[in-house]
Amino acid sequence: MTRRKFLQNSTMGSMLAFFAVSNLNAAVLGSRKSLLGFEEIGASSADEVIVPKGYESKILLSWGDPLFSKAYKYDESKKIDERAVENAKLCFGDNTDGMSFFELDSKRAILAVNNEYINPELMFTHQGKKLSKNDVLYEQANVGVSIFEIEKEGEFYSVVLDSKFNRRIDANTKMKVSGAAKNEVLAGENFVYGTLNNCANGKTPWGTYLSCEENVDDFFGSSDENFVFDESLKRYGFGVKSVYGWEKFDKRFDLSKNKQEANKFGWVVEIDPFNAKSIPVKRTALGRFKHENAEFVLEKDGTVVVYMGDDEADEFIYKFVSKHKYKKGANTDKILDEGILYVGQFNGKIGDFRGSGKWIALEYGKNGLDEKNGFKSQADVLINARFAGTVVGATPMDRCEWIASHKESAQKEVFATLTNNKSRKEPNAANPRVKNVYGQIIKWWHKNSHKEDEFSWELFVLAGNPSQKGLNKGTNNITDKNKFNSPDGLCFDKDGRLWIQTDGNYSNKGEFSDMGNNCMLAADTRSGEIKRFLSGPVACEITGIAFSPDYKLMFVGIQHPGEFLKPSTFPYGQTPRSSIVMIRKKDGGIIGT
Numbered sequence: 001m002t003r004r005k006f007l008q009n010s011t012m013g014s015m016l017a018f019f020a021v022s023n024l025n026a027a028v029l030g031s032r033k034s035l036l037g038f039e040e041i042g043a044s045s046a047d048e049v050i051v052p053k054g055y056e057s058k059i060l061l062s063w064g065d066p067l068f069s070k071a072y073k074y075d076e077s078k079k080i081d082e083r084a085v086e087n088a089k090l091c092f093g094d095n096t097d098g099m100s101f102f103e104l105d106s107k108r109a110i111l112a113v114n115n116e117y118i119n120p121e122l123m124f125t126h127q128g129k130k131l132s133k134n135d136v137l138y139e140q141a142n143v144g145v146s147i148f149e150i151e152k153e154g155e156f157y158s159v160v161l162d163s164k165f166n167r168r169i170d171a172n173t174k175m176k177v178s179g180a181a182k183n184e185v186l187a188g189e190n191f192v193y194g195t196l197n198n199c200a201n202g203k204t205p206w207g208t209y210l211s212c213e214e215n216v217d218d219f220f221g222s223s224d225e226n227f228v229f230d231e232s233l234k235r236y237g238f239g240v241k242s243v244y245g246w247e248k249f250d251k252r253f254d255l256s257k258n259k260q261e262a263n264k265f266g267w268v269v270e271i272d273p274f275n276a277k278s279i280p281v282k283r284t285a286l287g288r289f290k291h292e293n294a295e296f297v298l299e300k301d302g303t304v305v306v307y308m309g310d311d312e313a314d315e316f317i318y319k320f321v322s323k324h325k326y327k328k329g330a331n332t333d334k335i336l337d338e339g340i341l342y343v344g345q346f347n348g349k350i351g352d353f354r355g356s357g358k359w360i361a362l363e364y365g366k367n368g369l370d371e372k373n374g375f376k377s378q379a380d381v382l383i384n385a386r387f388a389g390t391v392v393g394a395t396p397m398d399r400c401e402w403i404a405s406h407k408e409s410a411q412k413e414v415f416a417t418l419t420n421n422k423s424r425k426e427p428n429a430a431n432p433r434v435k436n437v438y439g440q441i442i443k444w445w446h447k448n449s450h451k452e453d454e455f456s457w458e459l460f461v462l463a464g465n466p467s468q469k470g471l472n473k474g475t476n477n478i479t480d481k482n483k484f485n486s487p488d489g490l491c492f493d494k495d496g497r498l499w500i501q502t503d504g505n506y507s508n509k510g511e512f513s514d515m516g517n518n519c520m521l522a523a524d525t526r527s528g529e530i531k532r533f534l535s536g537p538v539a540c541e542i543t544g545i546a547f548s549p550d551y552k553l554m555f556v557g558i559q560h561p562g563e564f565l566k567p568s569t570f571p572y573g574q575t576p577r578s579s580i581v582m583i584r585k586k587d588g589g590i591i592g593t
Contacts (some may be wrong), residue, residue, distance in 0.1 A: 043516030098201030178285030200293030212291035309400025348429030
């Protein structure tokens with residue numbers, strides 16, 4: 001029976017069996033070995049990092065560790081004064097997230113790492129309940145991006161203090177703005193200041209780092225309870241009361257006094273990691289929304305394609321195609337400033353788990369993006385990309401997190417994590433579950449080029465728990481050994497292993513029984529096989545991944561262990577601190593083999 005005919009004749013039960021036929025049997029029928037050569041680990045609720053037999057891990061650095069010799073080490077007394085604020089600007093920021101490795105030579109490299117947000121309940125003795133101005137300044141100094149040199153010592157790396165590459169970029173760092181929305185964002189000023197909620201990342205072919213701003217609304221509020229929030233502010237999640245209370249001490253984040261400030265955040269920021277004096281640039285051509293990561297694809301003709309997801313329930317997936325082509329050694333200033341931003345429409349029949357799709361251009365004057373629908377310019381389209389996506393008929397997705405392209409495959413598939421959507425009431429073809437608590441991974445491909453408007457798609461895996469009923473069981477490549485929820489981070493290595501990181505429910509109870517702490521898994525995308533590779537400490541998220549050029553060392557982020565005062569003391573037996581761990585195979589082999 002052909003795959004298409006099988007689908008046409010399938011019921012709910014046989015549809016799940018289809019995934020076993022189409023994915024897992026490929027490994028049996030094929031002559032090659034599985035890409036996943038390691039011994040998978042079980043789920044764990046222990047307060048530690050667990051890796052497979054034959055592997056070892058080591059901490060590279062943790063929140064509050066110095067990047068400069070004049071900084072003092074993390075202070076367990078948590079005394080926050082002006083000295084502490086200045087010290088934070090010299091140390092690794094909080095809540096490590098997306099990261100990229102930039103090689104200098106065979107023993108030296110630069111790591112650029114996002115510091116997404118802060119956990120006041122861990123940061124202060126008062127647990128964030130009695131904020132002062134210094135507390136807010138301390139928080140502002142702990143977000144953003146950390147860039148630092150590392151040097152190999154034996155089998156692992158260590159931080160090079162006082163390197164000329166070391167720098168902190170935070171909520172008050174000077175930023176340039178470029179692209180079609182430049183003037184509207186600057187609003188008469190020469191610069192904007194700060195980057196916030198830097199989630200995942202991207203790395204350009206010309207050696208720069210892309211840091212992506214996500215839940216920026218968490219930092220804004222209004223001192224005026226009667227302040228009228230327009231539809232744009234509402235669509236982007238802004239409200240009277242912020243999560244962190246910055247508006248009480250810094251008028252920049254008080255929307256009733258400075259409404260324009262909201263439009264200065266929610267962008268992709270380009271940073272030169274090789275020049276600590278360079279000014280970061282917010283690239284407005286890539287659109288404003290809650291960015292997760294920016295996945296680069298370089299076409300043979302030099303065209304740059306960037307895939308991006310909006311991490312909000314029922315929001316969209318985007319693609320940017322550059323007007324100018326990349327040529328090694330040539331000026332790259334305009335590549336991310338001029339081009340077309342597209343939004344994805346995923347079509348198909350609910351229950352088929354596959355279908356066709358198209359990319360719809362978000363260009364002013366086309367596809368209904370005109371004054372009739374509230375858009376006065378291309379700047380309006382970019383600043384309110386979410387509204388533009390709705391107007392052109394984009395498909396609401398289950399919170400798109402990271403996107404990763406399989407550059408070595410024949411079809412050059414692109415995979416995206418759709419982490420969950422507990423508020424979904426109506427399913428669609430690409431998001432087949434209501435009240436989706438487990439998430440899924442979708443993939444798509446084009447016939448010839450990523451520049452094409454049309455594509456095909458299918459679901460790679462529905463995460464779930466085999467003890468549940470119906471679609472909540474997950475597809476048949478989900479077993480009692482590898483079950484997980486809320487896929488988030490995503491990355492391919494050079495051999496085609498798909499590394500999956502989770503940020504979900506770690507209660508280990510009910511719908512999430514026997515899933516343990518958040519983890520990292522590896523998948524063979526040709527067979528559908530998935531194995532658990534790493535388990536993190538209590539209450540953490542596993543996020544951020546980078547490899548050494550020989551793929552014999554892996555860097556992984558452990559974010560917010562012990563959040564909400566859960567019982568963690570990772571990694572040093574005291575205050576839980578987000579950290580980057582290094583992982584190697586003891587025999588010196590390639591990770592995952």
